[in-house]
Amino acid sequence: MDRNDTIIALASGAGRAGIAVVRISGPACRFVLETISGRVTKPRRLELCTLRDPGSREMLDEALVAFFPSPNSFTGEDVAELHVHGGRAVVAAVLGALVVIPGCRLAEAGEFSRRALLNGKMDLSTVEGLGDLIDAETEMQRRQAMRQMQGDLREAVERWRTTLIEASAFVEAELDFADEGDVPHGLRERATGLLTSVADELRREIARARNGERIRSGLTVVIAGPPNAGKSTLLNALARRDVAIVSDIPGTTRDSIEVHWDLAGVPVTLVDTAGLRESQDPIEQEGVRRARDRARTADVILSLRPFDSPTEHLRDAPGAVIIPIRTKIDLATEHSDIGAQADELQLSATTSEGIEALVAKLEAVAKDVVADGGLVTRERHREAFVGALTLLERAISAGPDHPGEFFAEDIRLAMRYLGRVTGTVDVEDVLDRLFAGFCIGK
The missing domain is CATH 1.20.120.430 (tRNA modification GTPase MnmE domain 2)
Structure with missing residues (x-):
């Protein structure tokens, strides 16, 4: 990585678009502009220029060109931006014409920002x-x-x-x-x-500090419970799409399934896990082990148990917020309900009953967990x-x-x-x- 090189890169998103921005930075920036557009434009003003191939002088595109002389630029070096039409062929032709100019090369990841740091335009934070x-x-x-x-x-x-x-x-x-x-x-x-x-x-x-790190990396919300507790159905209901396979056959979910979710501005990773039970199947055993590992590192655990199950809620997750949930209440009857607990949320992912209350609870927990993120x-x-x-x-x-x-x-x-x-x-x-x-x- 030679700082004497002039670096070039597509600064806007790849793919078909109305406009694409090609960024240039380095000591040969003025020469590059003179070579491809015939002149150096006035500082910090967009001007319409015809871009031509340095060898054949074939017209490549008509573009808006901006020049930012050193040291008043993003990198602290001479910088130029070419606002070209966003077709793939146009972008490829312009980049191909630029990299053949002596002293120019394609930039590496983050190299513009790295030069800004090294030139005192930014600090590491x-x-x-x-x-x-x-x-x-x-x-x-x-x-x-x-x-x-x-x-x-x-x-x-x-x-x-x-x-x-x-x-x-x-x-x-x-x-x-x-x-x-x-x-x-x-x-x-x-x-x-x-x-x-x-x-x-x-x-x-x-x-x-943990709050600030959670805002940046997001919260992990693990859905845990015994087989057939409705974990995959709840994941699909919260994600509003069919992410996980739902079946009445116990042990359908063998590995963790993750969904990224924006919860009131807080980034969340929802994790559906294998049903927690004893099994002789080595694959299911591995799934249960992974489920317990994810639960131990979770920020929030949705601990599920069906209305007709005496299963105890998961409690061995120090540091996590545990939300006990009784599921499948649409199937419950007066005589089939087993051991209802006062702190349990009542939920049916199939009918959506209780989903809004769960989302509200999660929003409150998320805001509390990431409150006052600090520096x-x-x-x-x-x-x-x-x-x-x-x-x-x-x-x-x-x-x-x-x-x-x-x-x-x-x-x-x-x-x-x-x-x-x-x-x-x-x-x-x-x-x-x-x-x-x-x-x-x-």
Whole structure:
């Protein structure tokens, strides 16, 4: 990956469309425009140009061209956009003509954003916010990504680092100028007070970190229960389509079936699992094992039991919200009902009775689980915050006899952990993994 290359990519969606946007960035950008359109357009204005093949001079398309000179562009380099007609043949012809120009090549995934980061146009946290915005499928994901892309996480981290720098200055002054008469006493105590304020904020963010991660990655809702409890029928009813095979034969569902669902703006993965029972069939045994594994890692469990079954609801899922549901109530009679429980939702997926009440319950649970998502959206943010907090707590709890050099080192290392969030330190180890998930033209 040579930063001296000029990179080219289709920045809009592939396939037939009215307009397609081809993006160009790099040192040869002006030359590319002169070669393919005959001129460099005025900065930041769309102008109609005729695009021609560099070799044959055959007309390729009439396009709107925009030029963004360095450093006032997305990547910080000279950037151009060609708004061409969106037919596959047009796009292929334009891209084919561009890549034969000396110094030009097709961009790799996320390379435009990577150049923006390396050129100081964005920090690592805002790049992650941009990636999340592109991938956002629900309203809550969009809002969270916008907050991060606009710098909420970066601003908080920089505020904390500024406070720690001030604390570090107090400690260094005490270490280096303790014998000077004009150095005030109590600098260690003042530094400790600053560390405490940052530690308190980090603690709050860590406490609600899981909520932010859930908004980004979504909730997992597992439908569990014995065979023939109506799990697949409920999945189909919630998904509003036939996703799973429904049969009266016990053990029809052998593996987990997943459906993605937008629940009041919260991304949800609905999982239908194999019926929980003892079986001699090795395939069904594996399905039951997988069902229990999914239940143990679920955020919410819909624990089903038929109206005529004495089966106990699933309870061995620490950390999950369990919603007990009595199913097939359309078949229940006064004499067939077994052991109704006060906390059970009454439901018939066949007649849709109780479905609205279940959806309302799930919406309430989802909003409660992801409420107050905070700043953390990724595991690496949480790990950096935990690392910084651990060091600050060690420094705060150290007694007055604790060497000042160790106190100062804990502060420095805490700042380093925070710097990992925005990419001011240790950035290379996350770049390849981060940008691999980006679109080619972004």
